[in-house]
Amino acid sequence: MKLILLGAPGAGKGTQAAILADELGIPTISTGNILRAAIKNGTPTGMKAKSYMDAGHLVPDEVIIGIITERLAESDCAKGYILDGVPRTIAQAEALERAGIQFDHVVSMEVADATIMERMSGRRVCEKCGASYHITAVPPKVEGVCDVCGGKLVTRKDDAPETVKDRLTVYHKETEPLKDFYKSRGVLRSIGDMGSVEATSKAILDVLR
Secondary structure, three states, rough: OOEEEEEEEOOHHHHHHHHHHHHHOOOEEEEHHHHHHHEEEEHHHHHHHHHHHHOOOOOOOOHHHHHHHHOOOOOOOOOEEEEEOOOHHHHHHHHHHHHOOOOOOEEEOOOOOOHHHHHOEOOOEEEOOEEEEEOOEOOOOOOOOOOOOOOOOOOOOHHOHHHHHHHHHHHHHHHHOHHHHHHOOOOOEOOOOOOHHHHHHHHHHHOOO
């Protein structure tokens, strides 16, 4: 089972990827993680990516695709995988196809912008241990204080309303067109906002089966 999860920032892709990975017994391949690992392990593609990052440039698509191709060739991906964070653009999707990487299902998580704004503005993280909370969905026992270590809970810069608006604009312009791209290939599955993590997981598993 080779999967992509699509959706706006804050739609819950990371949460669902972790649940699906457990349920289906396949790894989640997060672009950020494999990029960091490739650099740490000093692979040729990793070193190429590092040279761009050190110069303050975005890592080009062909380098990203190279790192993904390296990672997907590893033995734990033999039964399938969930790709998280790539492709972000039509150009990346086409590059994956040229590299011979095909997908069984592309699941698009449909969540309204207003809901995402509300969700993201309620997120809090502990500045000491990094534990995550949400003021309504997963509140701490004491407001503003981490249950785990007693550290102060803060709003990440990524979750500030103006940043979220900018990220949604980029998503609609660059990533949302992937829905039509994969629809034309007959692999797109759309899941509406089910209101809870559990209900969303069930809906995704139902369409995959």
